Amino acid sequence: MSFETLATNRYSCRSFSTQRVDPALVDKLLEVALLAPTAANRWPLHLYVIESDQAIEGVRNATRYHFDATLFILVCYDQEKVWERRVDGENSGIDDASIVGCHLMFEVEELGLGTTWVKHFDPEALREGLSLPDHLVPVCLFPIGYKAPDAEPAKSHTIRPRVEDVVSKI
Numbered sequence: 472m473s474f475e476t477l478a479t480n481r482y483s484c485r486s487f488s489t490q491r492v493d494p495a496l497v498d499k500l501l502e503v504a505l506l507a508p509t510a511a512n513r514w515p516l517h518l519y520v521i522e523s524d525q526a527i528e529g530v531r532n533a534t535r536y537h538f539d540a541t542l543f544i545l546v547c548y549d550q551e552k553v554w555e556r557r558v559d560g561e562n563s564g565i566d567d568a569s570i571v572g573c574h575l576m577f578e579v580e581e582l583g584l585g586t587t588w589v590k591h592f593d594p595e596a597l598r599e600g601l602s603l604p605d606h607l608v609p610v611c612l613f614p615i616g617y618k619a620p621d622a623e624p625a626k627s628h629t630i631r632p633r634v635e636d637v638v639s640k641i
């Protein structure tokens with residue numbers, strides 16, 4: 472599948488079957504996630520594969536956007552390893568984690584699974600529920616599963632800006 476086809480077909484899936492995801496597919500997802508580039512190639516990230524009942528409960532207590540998934544991947548950046556821009560002290564944690572998130576999101580689609588990028592969680596509740604160490608910052612959470620028969624894109628899925636509204640050629 473070309474990247475263009477993948478990007479065109481992908482949509483936020485919010486309804487999953489109860490079937491557990493094949494562990495071989497999880498391995499594949501992680502393999503592709505780890506190909507992501509990061510600032511200065513530091514890879515200041517830590518991923519959690521969340522599949523135990525206890526950890527899933529931790530997720531469910533931190534967000535209502537869990538969609539009853541039985542598998543989640545959480546991408547965190549590590550404040551002790553992240554690249555920092557000297558001129559203003561900005562770091563690349565969100566950028567680095569988001570590139571990994573994009574790899575995950577599109578690989579999920581390629582493997583015939585579904586996911587939604589979730590940022591709407593309570594970071595402190597997630598930290599507590601998953602016993603995250605203080606130096607990790609949770610950035611994006613992916614509920615992952617086989618798409619349920621009733622899964623479909625939200626009505627807003629096709630709403631996108633026109634080139635002339637968001638692009639300036641200067």
Ligand SMILES: Cc1cc2nc3c(=O)[nH]c(=O)nc-3n(C[C@H](O)[C@H](O)[C@H](O)COP(=O)(O)O)c2cc1C
Nearest residue numbers: 481482483536587588589590591592624625627628
């Ligand atoms: C950074 C980011 C955060 C998002 N957070 C959530 C979320 O917390 N809950 C949710 O249901 N969808 C979330 N989404 C999904 C968006 O709502 C969705 O991508 C957007 O409406 C476009 O729909 P589509 O993905 O089907 O094309 C998020 C997407 C992005 C990129």
